[in-house]
Amino acid sequence: MHELVDRFLAExxxxxxFVLFGHSLGALTAFEVVRELAVQGRPLPERLIVSAYAAPHLPRTASNLHALPDASLARAIDERYGAIPQHVMADPELLALLLPAFRADFTLLETYRYRPGSPLTVxxxxxxxxxxxxSLEKLELWREHTTSDFRLHRFAGGHFYFRENPRALIEVLGAVLGV
Structure with missing residues (x-):
């Protein structure tokens, strides 16, 4: 993760x-980007929006999806997150194109180690x-990571709640961003 953040910030x-928004692994990545921006004394976002990811300091359950064989990795991702459309699961060539990206994402996620630091000021x-x-409790614990305003928004739906009702997300984003 830290190598990814360093490379991203170098480019x-x-x-x-600006505002940063991250969903799931993107939430963790956006959080680490803002932390590093602060360390480097660079401009910070007007706000950070994180979605569908437990507070980063919480212990993670041991998981090694990134080390599974391709077929097992695809099944596990689909079962846990419903993230792979059935037409992709049914097409071995298309699935083979996507699995390296999924594996890279899960490698980042499963090897991440939280490093304590100062709370954000955004x-x-x-x-x-x-x-x-x-859970709501794991989302609420993000509060510990800012000295500024904190708001928790719940949406009807699962991990990809925005697929189920995109209008709800758009309305909340509009209100949060004042547009």
């Missing part, structure tokens, strides 16, 4: 105003689905 020039918005495995 990215953030010009205020407002933090936390989004989550009411039927996601990421």
């Amino acid at each position: 990215t020039d953030f010009t205020p105003p 407002p933090l918005e936390v989004f989550g689905g009411d039927r996601d495995a990421v």
Whole structure:
């Protein structure tokens, strides 16, 4: 994760105003990007929006999906997250094209180690689905990672709640961003 963040920041020039939004692994990545921006004394986002990911300091359950053989990895991702459309699961060539990206994502996720640090000074918005495995309590604990405003937003749905009702997400984003 830290190598990814370093490479990303070396290639990215953030010009205020900006907001960062990350969903699932993207939430963790966005959090680490903002932490590193602060360490480097670079401009910070107007707010950080994280979605469908438990507070980063919480212990993670041991999982080694990234080490599974391809077929087992695809099945596990589909069973846990419903993230792979059935037409992709049924097409071995298409699935073979996507599995390296999935494996890289799960390698990042499963090898991440939280490093304690100062809380962020940016407002933090936390989004989550009411039927996601990421509980309300685990989302609420993001509060510890900011000294600024904190708001928790729950949506009807699972891990990919925005697929079930995109309008609800758009409305909340509009309100949060003042547009």
